[in-house]
Amino acid sequence: MRPFIIYTSLIFLFSAQLHAQRGLTVGYVDMDYVLKQIPEYQQAVNQLDQKAQKWKAEISKKEKEIEDLEERLENERPLLTQALIEEREGEIEYLRDQMLDYQKKKFGVAGDYITQKRQLVQPIQDQVFNAVQELGKTREYDFIYEMSSDASLLYASKRHDISDMVLKLIQRESRKDKATAQTVTEEAGEYKSVKKAKADKEKKAAQEAKQKAQEEARQKRLDERERRRDSIRKARKRQLEERKARLLEKRKKMQRKRDSIRNARKNDND
Secondary structure (H helix, E strand, O other): OHHHHHHHHHHHHHHHHHHHHOOOOEEEEEHHHHHHOOHHHHHHHHHHHHHHHHHHHHHHHHHHHHHHHHHHHHHHHHHOOHHHHHHHHHHHHHHHHHHHHHHHHHHOOOOHHHHHHHHHHHHHHHHHHHHHHHHHHHOOOOEEEEEOOOOOOOOOOHHHEOHHHHHHHHHHHHHHHHHHHOOOHHHHHHHHHHHHHHHHHHHHHHHHHHHHHHHHHHHHHHHHHHHHHHHHHHHHHHHHHHHHHHHHHHHHHHHHHHHHHHHHHHHHHO
């Protein structure tokens, strides 16, 4: 903010010198006001906000499902084997990763929400820029500033506000565009359709590849757990068989000993 203030101060110092020679013409544009006056932009923003609410609801639902699974696991933990506990923890981890990926895709730095909002604002900003260029040349403004919620313009007199003039120029150009729009609608629609279909196809392929990689990783974890369980079962089976063999050998020795004693007694009696 400080460099902006210094820069602005220098401009006004320079402007004061010019003012001694001729009248200084300054204007500013309230970008927030202009955006609010364009119905198409407001409708698009409302639709985007509805999408955002839907995405948030889906994320909340996924979070609740994961919390329920975690609570269920904690309640049943004493009754489960270590292998089953690890399997359920793996399932929960997989679902959590999916939920975080979805959240990043929708609300991340390069997510759908920010990207689509930027796409909504960009055409209006271009129209404002063109209108400002026209006003600056035709009315011989020395400086035209932008004022918005993100700007650092500390004070501006209302008499320098040219937002309504900018808005009128935008609306005038919009009427011109509508008058010629019918001749290009089909071509534009077809182009957008093909472009969207291609983008959707690429997006679907990327999602399928990602999902396949996640499924393969999940299956690999499950296979590894199954191998560990099989190894444990085989070890236990081998120990049981060895124990049975030792018991059987012990019984045979005892039987041979009893037979030997019985034969010795029989020989003594004879």
